[in-house]
Amino acid sequence: MLQISNRGKQMPPSPIRKLVPYAEAAKKSGIKVFHLNIGQPDIETPPSILDAVRKADIPVLEYSHSAGNESYRRKLVSYYKSVGINVTHEQIMVTTGGSEAIMFGFFSCLNPGDEVIIPEPFYANYNGFAMQAGVKVVPITSYIENGFALPPINEFEKVITENTKAIIVCSPNNPTGYLYSRQEMEALKTICLEHKLYLFSDEAYREFSYSGEYTSAMHLEGMDENVVLMDTISKRYSACGARLGALVTKNKSVYDTAMKFAQARLSPPGLAQIMGEAAVDLPASYFDSPKAEYLKRRDLLVSRLNRMDGVFCPVPGGAFYAIASLPIDDSDVFCQWLLESFSHNGKTVMLAPATGFYGTPGLGKNEVRLAYVLNVKDLSDAMDCLEEALMQYPGRVQTVQSEFAIGNRQ
């Protein structure tokens, strides 16, 4: 018998996409589904960056440099400078989305059996890349009660072993929307320097901070060797489909090693690099409008949620996600029920069960992630659906019970 690989068998399916068949069935039966389940923004991709592709003279669409076109990397130097990050074009490697930057980071720095610590809930695909690299994810829990702030240093120290090689941090955070403070980033620096750990910093949502100053891992001093920044233009310019990211590091050994993986796959996408280059020329004011839009949505979402009986949603400081605790027995069952058995005026809402974002089994059962990627009108309709659904859901639990569960968990 031909066999599938063990990695392939153990590879987790996407926790977000597993509900897709139910959503498709709901749509087929005529129900309108509001998609708050994935981070696909509805914000227009800046027309100027698509125009750059339209206007480009491309007799032959050639392989680019494996690290990306030098012209684009030089442009990125000025982009990073504008956000207080000083790097050279030889410290920037253009990747196929942020995903590939994560892959290159894992494969360049980690051996099979090595451990990476990640504050949970976390971006579920880290699991997939860890599986691919044979790396063990060690979660440490952050809690909804304090808005998913960084767990205290001693929580990290409890789980650090001789196999621990890195910490992954994502700020502003997907899935929680939490924006790490300067103090928290400095705390991470302390741990990484003391225990000689890489700090993999996923900064996909850099531009979307609302509640305070944004601190990049690259703003931290004295840890040039430790920081590997994983970046993408997907959210920054609402260009998820471009598949264009970057791995940025001042650690030359890491860069040179990642370059070998980059050479094996030849080059990042060519047309997307033209877009990326044009994007650097957008005025700084470009972000004002999407940020204002997201902020309006966030405020609507959070206030609607917190007015619902038994629901709690901390105010996210960045990105366009929020996690809310609901008076429900099981978020996986609830999210499926929303699609399979519920509608309100012919509409329903698709959410991501938070269980998929926790590494610790059993956590997130009364939490869902909401991506506020719809306009205010749709978001408001979606909240109407959720409010009604929570009243009808057969697995509704008493708020008291839910709080008890949270209390127990700590």
Added chain:
Amino acid sequence: MLQISNRGKQMPPSPIRKLVPYAEAAKKSGIKVFHLNIGQPDIETPPSILDAVRKADIPVLEYSHSAGNESYRRKLVSYYKSVGINVTHEQIMVTTGGSEAIMFGFFSCLNPGDEVIIPEPFYANYNGFAMQAGVKVVPITSYIENGFALPPINEFEKVITENTKAIIVCSPNNPTGYLYSRQEMEALKTICLEHKLYLFSDEAYREFSYSGEYTSAMHLEGMDENVVLMDTISKRYSACGARLGALVTKNKSVYDTAMKFAQARLSPPGLAQIMGEAAVDLPASYFDSPKAEYLKRRDLLVSRLNRMDGVFCPVPGGAFYAIASLPIDDSDVFCQWLLESFSHNGKTVMLAPATGFYGTPGLGKNEVRLAYVLNVKDLSDAMDCLEEALMQYPGRVQTVQSEFAIGNRQ
């Protein structure tokens, strides 16, 4: 000390790209360098497929389906049908270049420690992907004397162990240009069925067969479960920079497993998929002109090479590569010398030492790979350079000695 991963340390640098600094230095000193070292065609990318991108209305460049846009996959069904391959859109997974198709195939089917047999010389980046997946490459040697035909079945059987899980075949072949016959493909089928092996079939050069009928692994009957086809539009439409490929398989377990890896990286490039879709609409006659052009180049290259003293180049049946044996001591030294210490009328030529394409250490030392991706005039000038260089090269050896070495090797 922060450490680089073992995989990263062991990962081979690109054998083709390691000479790049010498080429850059030569250019800086005013020497024209003819690039016969990489498979970057100079053929125009069909303007209609770039126009499709220019004309596309893209308000938001969204993630596509992780398996690629369904509309593109449905188009590919008709493309594959046109080359005698019958598959459904649910057996096609759109990938980021052929590279990612190779990766997904390795990660879905192979465990660390598993072995894949590859006739050598072979595409050097298989080594990189094997290293990433922890898989061992077991080469079996094909020989320039018979144009790099498939080694006889008993050569495969000699190296098959309980860890052998797959054979990789590439036809028309990179780097040899060899086109496997129907008979040879059937021989591979026999081995794979008998020993329950996957047949990974890299068909990047499908359209470029000159000397006989092209046989795809998907043309073989009764081995649907074994075949994993790795494809790309890079060479087909001279669109290397698009980074668009496909993994095609009728083995549902392999497909479903690859899908989990595909979901982790979200989606293949969006703009490239628009190109790919438009490419399927090109008339069948589109290939006539590039094929005629490559054929002209091949004939020039091969006849020029074989007229040089001590040089032998078998006639390649497909792709746009040839391997030639030269009267030299060491192809790595020779190729570097061409860039560093030689010029002819202000020109020189960049070749790929064949050593990088062999898995067996020591082989390929008197061979180079030439990619005939330049127009006939440049190619002719490049051959002038090579002819002159072989006369001047201090490490020139007697042809007799070279033949003796070949004789010894078998």
